[in-house]
Amino acid sequence: MRVMVFVKATEDSEKGLPPTEEMTAMFEAMGKFNEELVNAGVMVAGDGLKPSSFGKRIHFDGPNRTVTDGPFAEARELVAGYWIWEVKDMDEAVAWAKRCPNPMMGPSDLEIRPFYEMEDFGDAVTPEIAAREERLRDQLANE
Incomplete structure (x- = not known):
């Protein structure tokens, strides 16, 4: 089962605060956690996102x-980072x-959402649609 884990934004993360010693310790702890995820074969991808002031929305x-x-608006409704994990179940x-x-x-807060399969x-999903999806996934895996 693939899930996306969202790291929800906060007022501070939306301000893009400069690094501090406390932040450095947090980054160190998160790096160790990411290492555990990778070593366990759980983490597929993950990254932090810049504040929404750098972003755009298309309606x-x-x-x-x-x-x-x-x-x-509403920092608590925004995403500040994410992981994609491959896990057995929720x-x-x-x-x-x-x-x-x-x-x-x-x-x-973290939010966990399963991917559609x-x-x-x-x-x-017709056989043609399934074949195209599989072909695109293979192409992405080989890039």
Whole structure:
């Protein structure tokens, strides 16, 4: 089972605060945790994201597209980083998440969401669609 683990943003992470000794200790702890994830074969990918002031949103309404520059309101609704994990089930993902050092300087949250897999869509996925999906995944794995 593949899951994405979101590190939710905080007011501080959205400010893009300069590094401090406390932040250096947090980065060291997170690095050790990431090493554990990799050594256990759980971590597929992961990274931190710059504050939303560096981002853009694209709103879709039929054929129309509207671009909005960041920053975006409600820091607690934003994502500051992520992991992609390959786990046996949601219980294993939760167990790993509970071992995570606090990813922020103060109170913070992680959110775990499973990926859709092709079989989740049943008959809507034709053999042609499944073959294209497999071909694209193979192509990405080889780049």
